[in-house]
Amino acid sequence: SQTIHQWPATLVQPVGSPLSLECTVEGTSNPNLYWYRQAAGRGLQLLFYSVGIGQISSEVPQNLSASRPQDRQFILSSKKLLLSDSGFYLCAWSEQGFEAFFGQGTRLTVV
Amino acid sequence: EDKVVQSPLSLVVHEGDTVTLNCSYEVTNFRSLLWYKQEKKAPTFLFMLTSSGIEKKSGRLSSILDKKELSSILNITATQTGDSAIYLCAVERTGNQFYFGTGTSLTVIP
Numbered sequence: 248s249q250t251i252h253q254w255p256a257t258l259v260q261p262v263g264s265p266l267s268l269e270c271t272v273e274g275t276s277n278p279n280l281y282w283y284r285q286a287a288g289r290g291l292q293l294l295f296y297s298v299g300i301g302q303i304s305s306e307v308p309q310n311l312s313a314s315r316p317q318d319r320q321f322i323l324s325s326k327k328l329l330l331s332d333s334g335f336y337l338c339a340w341s342e343q344g345f346e347a348f349f350g351q352g353t354r355l356t357v358v
Numbered sequence: 359e360d361k362v363v364q365s366p367l368s369l370v371v372h373e374g375d376t377v378t379l380n381c382s383y384e385v386t387n388f389r390s391l392l393w394y395k396q397e398k399k400a401p402t403f404l405f406m407l408t409s410s411g412i413e414k415k416s417g418r419l420s421s422i423l424d425k426k427e428l429s430s431i432l433n434i435t436a437t438q439t440g441d442s443a444i445y446l447c448a449v450e451r452t453g454n455q456f457y458f459g460t461g462t463s464l465t466v467i468p
Contacts, residue, residue: 279454290364290446291401291458298454337400343454346392349400 249274253338253350260357266311266325268353270338273319278340280321281347282313285335297321333357360385364447364459371437372467379432379462381447391423391430392456394446401446404432437466 253270260266272278279298283291293306295313303313310329314322321338333356341347361384371377381391390408394401405414407423407430414421418441421432434441447459 281456283458289444290362290460291448293455293457296455339456341454341456346403346406347448347456348403351399 249340249348251338251340251348251350253353255353256351257354258356260328260355262330262357263327266323266328266332266355268323268336268338268355270321270323270350271319272321272340275319275340275342277318278342280315281339281341282311282321282323283337283339285337285352291337295323328357330357360449360451360457362447362449362457362459364445364462366462367460368463368465370465370467373437373439375437375466376433376435377437377464379434379445379447379464380429381431381459382427382429383447383449383459384428385449385451385457387452388425388449389452389454390450392448392450393421393430393432394448396444396446396461397442404445434464437464439466439468442466 250273281296282294285291297303297315311325336353338350339347363382365380390406392406393404405421410423410425418435423430442465444461444463446461448456450456
Protein backbone atom coordinates (compact mmCIF):
# COMPACT_ATOMS: atom_id res chain seq x y z
CA SER A 248 0.00 0.00 0.00
CA GLN A 249 1.01 3.58 -0.51
CA THR A 250 2.29 5.80 2.28
CA ILE A 251 3.43 9.39 2.42
CA HIS A 252 6.01 10.71 4.83
CA GLN A 253 6.49 14.36 5.62
CA TRP A 254 8.98 15.88 8.04
CA PRO A 255 9.62 17.57 10.31
CA ALA A 256 6.28 17.79 12.12
CA THR A 257 7.07 21.16 13.67
CA LEU A 258 9.71 23.75 12.97
CA VAL A 259 10.58 27.10 14.48
CA GLN A 260 12.91 29.18 12.35
CA PRO A 261 14.19 32.76 12.60
CA VAL A 262 13.41 35.31 9.92
CA GLY A 263 16.01 35.22 7.17
CA SER A 264 16.99 31.60 7.73
CA PRO A 265 16.69 28.93 5.01
CA LEU A 266 13.99 26.26 4.88
CA SER A 267 13.84 22.71 3.62
CA LEU A 268 10.78 20.51 4.07
CA GLU A 269 10.82 17.03 2.66
CA CYS A 270 8.11 14.69 1.51
CA THR A 271 8.47 11.14 0.21
CA VAL A 272 5.93 8.69 -1.11
CA GLU A 273 6.20 4.91 -1.05
CA GLY A 274 4.32 2.24 -2.93
CA THR A 275 3.59 4.08 -6.16
CA SER A 276 5.42 5.23 -9.26
CA ASN A 277 5.30 8.59 -11.00
CA PRO A 278 2.74 10.13 -8.65
CA ASN A 279 1.54 13.69 -8.96
CA LEU A 280 2.89 15.61 -5.97
CA TYR A 281 1.63 18.76 -4.30
CA TRP A 282 2.60 21.30 -1.66
CA TYR A 283 -0.21 23.16 0.09
CA ARG A 284 -0.21 25.81 2.80
CA GLN A 285 -3.02 26.21 5.29
CA ALA A 286 -3.40 29.37 7.37
CA ALA A 287 -5.06 29.33 10.80
CA GLY A 288 -7.41 26.35 10.29
CA ARG A 289 -8.77 27.53 6.97
CA GLY A 290 -8.64 26.21 3.42
CA LEU A 291 -5.62 24.86 1.60
CA GLN A 292 -3.74 27.01 -0.84
CA LEU A 293 -1.99 25.14 -3.64
CA LEU A 294 1.64 26.27 -3.79
CA PHE A 295 3.31 23.82 -6.18
CA TYR A 296 2.45 20.70 -8.07
CA SER A 297 4.59 18.28 -10.02
CA VAL A 298 3.73 15.66 -12.61
CA GLY A 299 7.25 14.25 -12.90
CA ILE A 300 10.92 14.59 -11.99
CA GLY A 301 12.10 18.13 -12.51
CA GLN A 302 8.63 19.29 -13.56
CA ILE A 303 7.34 21.90 -11.13
CA SER A 304 4.44 24.30 -11.58
CA SER A 305 4.00 27.22 -9.24
CA GLU A 306 0.54 28.48 -8.45
CA VAL A 307 1.31 31.70 -6.62
CA PRO A 308 4.31 34.03 -6.61
CA GLN A 309 6.05 33.75 -3.29
CA ASN A 310 9.21 33.38 -1.31
CA LEU A 311 9.25 29.60 -1.69
CA SER A 312 10.47 27.12 -4.28
CA ALA A 313 9.99 23.41 -4.84
CA SER A 314 12.09 20.67 -6.35
CA ARG A 315 11.56 17.03 -7.29
CA PRO A 316 14.97 15.42 -7.48
CA GLN A 317 13.58 11.87 -7.49
CA ASP A 318 10.29 10.34 -8.61
CA ARG A 319 8.83 10.06 -5.13
CA GLN A 320 10.56 12.95 -3.38
CA PHE A 321 9.26 16.50 -3.19
CA ILE A 322 11.10 19.28 -1.39
CA LEU A 323 9.86 22.73 -0.38
CA SER A 324 12.56 25.33 0.14
CA SER A 325 13.26 28.93 0.88
CA LYS A 326 16.54 30.82 0.91
CA LYS A 327 15.33 33.42 3.41
CA LEU A 328 12.17 32.96 5.45
CA LEU A 329 9.71 35.77 6.06
CA LEU A 330 7.29 36.10 8.96
CA SER A 331 4.45 35.61 6.47
CA ASP A 332 5.78 32.15 5.60
CA SER A 333 4.46 30.81 8.91
CA GLY A 334 1.72 28.27 8.48
CA PHE A 335 0.83 24.62 8.18
CA TYR A 336 2.39 22.96 5.14
CA LEU A 337 0.90 19.82 3.69
CA CYS A 338 2.36 17.52 1.08
CA ALA A 339 0.03 15.34 -0.97
CA TRP A 340 0.16 12.79 -3.76
CA SER A 341 -2.31 11.41 -6.23
CA GLU A 342 -2.65 9.31 -9.33
CA GLN A 343 -4.56 10.59 -12.33
CA GLY A 344 -8.27 10.20 -11.76
CA PHE A 345 -8.05 9.52 -8.06
CA GLU A 346 -8.21 11.55 -4.88
CA ALA A 347 -5.22 13.18 -3.22
CA PHE A 348 -3.69 11.68 -0.08
CA PHE A 349 -2.04 13.92 2.46
CA GLY A 350 0.95 13.75 4.74
CA GLN A 351 0.69 14.72 8.40
CA GLY A 352 1.89 18.25 7.75
CA THR A 353 4.61 20.55 9.06
CA ARG A 354 3.74 23.43 11.33
CA LEU A 355 6.24 26.19 10.56
CA THR A 356 6.62 29.19 12.83
CA VAL A 357 8.91 31.96 11.69
CA VAL A 358 10.06 34.15 14.56
CA GLU B 359 -9.77 32.97 -11.93
CA ASP B 360 -10.67 29.60 -10.44
CA LYS B 361 -12.69 29.81 -7.26
CA VAL B 362 -14.06 27.37 -4.68
CA VAL B 363 -16.31 28.87 -2.01
CA GLN B 364 -17.69 27.07 1.02
CA SER B 365 -20.46 28.13 3.34
CA PRO B 366 -20.98 28.60 6.15
CA LEU B 367 -17.46 29.34 7.37
CA SER B 368 -18.32 27.93 10.77
CA LEU B 369 -21.21 26.15 12.36
CA VAL B 370 -22.08 25.10 15.91
CA VAL B 371 -24.77 22.47 16.40
CA HIS B 372 -25.97 20.08 19.08
CA GLU B 373 -25.58 16.34 18.94
CA GLY B 374 -28.31 14.76 16.91
CA ASP B 375 -28.81 17.74 14.61
CA THR B 376 -28.56 17.45 10.84
CA VAL B 377 -26.20 19.79 9.02
CA THR B 378 -25.76 20.77 5.39
CA LEU B 379 -22.48 22.17 4.16
CA ASN B 380 -22.26 23.97 0.84
CA CYS B 381 -19.59 24.24 -1.80
CA SER B 382 -19.78 26.28 -5.02
CA TYR B 383 -17.14 26.53 -7.68
CA GLU B 384 -16.01 28.32 -10.79
CA VAL B 385 -13.24 26.25 -12.29
CA THR B 386 -12.11 25.75 -15.84
CA ASN B 387 -11.72 22.19 -17.09
CA PHE B 388 -13.67 20.70 -14.18
CA ARG B 389 -13.06 17.02 -13.61
CA SER B 390 -14.42 16.15 -10.15
CA LEU B 391 -15.36 17.55 -6.75
CA LEU B 392 -14.03 16.07 -3.52
CA TRP B 393 -14.87 16.39 0.15
CA TYR B 394 -12.34 15.95 2.95
CA LYS B 395 -12.53 15.96 6.74
CA GLN B 396 -9.67 17.49 8.70
CA GLU B 397 -9.56 16.87 12.44
CA LYS B 398 -6.02 17.65 13.44
CA LYS B 399 -3.45 17.28 10.72
CA ALA B 400 -3.90 15.37 7.48
CA PRO B 401 -7.24 15.84 5.69
CA THR B 402 -8.92 12.50 5.14
CA PHE B 403 -10.88 11.72 2.02
CA LEU B 404 -14.67 11.43 2.19
CA PHE B 405 -16.16 11.53 -1.31
CA MET B 406 -15.30 12.11 -4.94
CA LEU B 407 -18.17 13.26 -7.16
CA THR B 408 -18.01 13.32 -10.92
CA SER B 409 -21.60 12.90 -12.08
CA SER B 410 -24.41 15.33 -11.41
CA GLY B 411 -27.38 14.20 -9.34
CA ILE B 412 -25.94 10.94 -8.06
CA GLU B 413 -25.76 10.82 -4.28
CA LYS B 414 -22.81 9.23 -2.59
CA LYS B 415 -23.36 7.92 0.91
CA SER B 416 -21.19 6.67 3.74
CA GLY B 417 -22.96 6.02 7.00
CA ARG B 418 -24.44 9.29 8.22
CA LEU B 419 -22.65 11.33 5.57
CA SER B 420 -23.91 11.92 2.06
CA SER B 421 -23.04 14.24 -0.77
CA ILE B 422 -24.35 15.23 -4.17
CA LEU B 423 -23.08 17.29 -7.07
CA ASP B 424 -25.08 19.72 -9.21
CA LYS B 425 -23.08 20.56 -12.30
CA LYS B 426 -25.73 22.92 -13.59
CA GLU B 427 -25.55 25.02 -10.43
CA LEU B 428 -21.80 24.41 -10.07
CA SER B 429 -22.27 23.32 -6.49
CA SER B 430 -22.27 20.44 -4.06
CA ILE B 431 -23.66 19.77 -0.61
CA LEU B 432 -22.42 17.54 2.17
CA ASN B 433 -25.06 16.33 4.60
CA ILE B 434 -24.38 14.89 8.03
CA THR B 435 -27.34 13.41 9.87
CA ALA B 436 -27.57 12.65 13.60
CA THR B 437 -24.35 14.53 14.27
CA GLN B 438 -21.95 13.31 16.94
CA THR B 439 -19.11 15.08 18.75
CA GLY B 440 -16.68 13.07 16.62
CA ASP B 441 -17.98 14.91 13.57
CA SER B 442 -16.37 18.12 14.85
CA ALA B 443 -13.76 19.04 12.27
CA ILE B 444 -13.01 21.29 9.33
CA TYR B 445 -14.72 20.05 6.18
CA LEU B 446 -12.90 20.90 3.01
CA CYS B 447 -14.27 20.95 -0.50
CA ALA B 448 -11.86 20.61 -3.41
CA VAL B 449 -12.30 20.75 -7.15
CA GLU B 450 -10.08 18.78 -9.46
CA ARG B 451 -9.16 20.24 -12.79
CA THR B 452 -7.97 18.30 -15.80
CA GLY B 453 -4.32 17.64 -15.12
CA ASN B 454 -5.03 16.37 -11.62
CA GLN B 455 -4.77 19.76 -9.93
CA PHE B 456 -6.82 20.13 -6.75
CA TYR B 457 -8.13 23.52 -5.59
CA PHE B 458 -9.58 23.82 -2.14
CA GLY B 459 -12.23 26.04 -0.64
CA THR B 460 -12.00 27.99 2.58
CA GLY B 461 -13.37 25.13 4.65
CA THR B 462 -16.31 24.92 7.06
CA SER B 463 -15.49 24.53 10.72
CA LEU B 464 -18.11 22.31 12.36
CA THR B 465 -18.43 22.07 16.13
CA VAL B 466 -20.87 19.54 17.61
CA ILE B 467 -21.82 20.22 21.22
CA PRO B 468 -22.86 17.27 23.43
